[in-house]
Amino acid sequence: MYNISMKTITAFMLIAAATLAGCSRTPPERQVIDDAAEALGGAAPVRSATALLLDGGGTNGDLGQNRAPDADLPLFNVSELRHAIDLANRRARRSMNRVEADDPTESDSQNFGWDNGVAYNIDAKGMARRQGDIVARERQAELFLHHPLALVRAALDDGATVSNLRRDGDTTLVDITTSQGEMVTLGVNSETHLPVLARSMFYHPNLGDTLRETTFSDYQAVSGLRLPARMMTRVDRYPVADLTFTRQALNEAIEDISAPSDVRSAEAPTPVANVTVQEVAPGVWWLAGQSHHSVLVEFSDHLKLIEVPQNETRALAVIAKARELRPDKPLTKAVVTHHHFDHSGGIRAAIAEGLTLVTHERNRALFEELAKRPHTIVQDALARNPREARIETVADDMTVKDAMRSMRVFHVIDGTGHSDSMLAVYLPNERILVQGDLFNSQGPNPKRMAIINKRFEELGLRIQRHVPIHGAITPHTEYLKIMRSAQPTAS
Secondary structure, three states: OOOOOHHHHHHHHHHHHHHHHHHHOOOHHHHHHHHHHHHHOOHHHHHHOOEEEEEEEEEEEOOOOOOOOOOOOOEEEEEEEEEEEEOOOOEEEEEEEEEEOOOOOOEEEEEEEEEOOEEEEEOOOOOEEEOOHHHHHHHHHHHHHOOHHHHHHHHHOOOOEEEEEEEEOOEEEEEEEOOOOOEEEEEEEOOOOOEEEEEEEEEEOOOEEEEEEEEEEEEEEEOOEEEEEEEEEEEOOEEEEEEEEEEEEEOOOOOOOOOOHHHHHOOOOOOOOOOEEEEEEOOEEEEEOOOOOEEEEEOOOOEEEEOOOOOHHHHHHHHHHHHHHOOOOOEEEEEOOOOOHHHHOOHHHHHHOOOEEEEEHHHHHHHHHHHHOOOOOOOOHHHHOOOOOOEEEEOOEEEEEOOOOEEEEEEEOOOOOOOOOEEEEEEOOOOEEEOOOOOOOOOOOHHHHHHHHHHHHHOOOOOOEEOOOOOOOEEHHHHHHHHHHOOOOOO
């Protein structure tokens, strides 16, 4: 029989107790979540929160629509903002009125939502339409997980994992994978443990793999919890939202923000292209059919395309149609009128197809960057078929001429702040002007029309027809009539 002393038994018991304590100690990554929940008001009220209603206002930045590639985004002043979050059912909706800060005559209203993986927009008539899966993944962060209450609540779920604990100055960061598989980085203040930021990656057709970061500040007491009254968001390097909430209501009844049944049952839409062809002069075709058009111009031994707009689907369809019209001549270049994302959305597809881009010199750096950005979340045409970007630039005025055709490409500053790096194209023999955003017959801007008409006169252009990227083909006489109708008459 072994003779074990009481002293030995006590030592064994102390070791066992220490081992058990070590095994039950909360992992440091998980402790960050627990501390954040406590800072917000406690894990129990965070877990039991069912709904949050936020009212306020602020500003929105219009991504991809800045005056020049290196300029700040144009701002909209936001009013009547209402952001409803159904925490229990993983839904959210945001509605607001917006007025352009630099031009109060430009305004719109927005109403859009996310319902557990389904994104939808509601128009002015109350009709809801489902949006694509890429939009849904972006809205998941924008409307739901990029609020600290929703994110910490999701991180407390038993099925969530927390990893990659690290420090960045006075911010402690952890990576959260929710029970639904969503991945978000949470940053908390290392002293107060209050959430200060959320970061996640999403796919943007122009920018590719893109970081969305929302910061939280101005915490206030709301029905037993502490919640931020200000949230600021940037997408990549661009500030896109600065919102302040003047009223926050927790666990109050909110309206039904679920996606309508017909929206939820509908297939998520994917981009489609409808390319119509109209020969507007011998060897000049207007490739229309949707909101953004292109123009194909034939030369003696090659073809040039003006505009590869919107997205990869549209651009590839336009390029295919151009090659179909004249299969015996190579399509060599694409003139891109300006850098706005709806007009440059097809440049990566054009590069993948071997085309050289022609654009204003101020757009070069941005286009080179867009060509090199990673597209791993969704592989686009250039990611699947990598090529070096070939870019030619125009500073002021350039003419391309051969035995068949003359084409003048020139710089236009519209004078209203829309774009400082805009090109237009003039075909002197056909007296055709091709331009993007300078004139749209469906929504003309007479002030802009008058400014750019002076540029046309300075260059000695004898325009007969506008064959536009937006709107309908319009005689120049009609253009002048619209322009003059808005000008004050001399007294």
